[in-house]
Amino acid sequence: MILEPSIDSxxxxxxxxxxxxxxSARRARQMLETNQVFAENSKSHKFVGKALEEVLQDKLYVKEDSK
Structure with a gap:
């Protein structure tokens, strides 16, 4: 079984x-409540998978602290 997107990517x-x-868990809960998905052409049927696809497509990211 191959998981997409891969953990390496x-x-x-x-x-x-x-x-x-x-x-991704926090975003999945948000998608469950709002039914808003930002990933384009999502292959996943589950919200966590869709959240991971958003990360891969740069729609979901972590803002780094500048020190």
Missing amino acids: LQRKIRSKYTLVTL
Whole structure:
């Protein structure tokens, strides 16, 4: 079974696996409430998968703190 998008491609966008999981879970709950999906041509049927596709398409990202 091949998972799409791959963890390697996602970690090029967001390095921390913890941040990636937290961000995608939070976005999935938001999609459940609003039914708004920003990913174009989404292949996933589940909200977490759609959130991960948004990360890959640069529609969902983490704003880095500038120190």
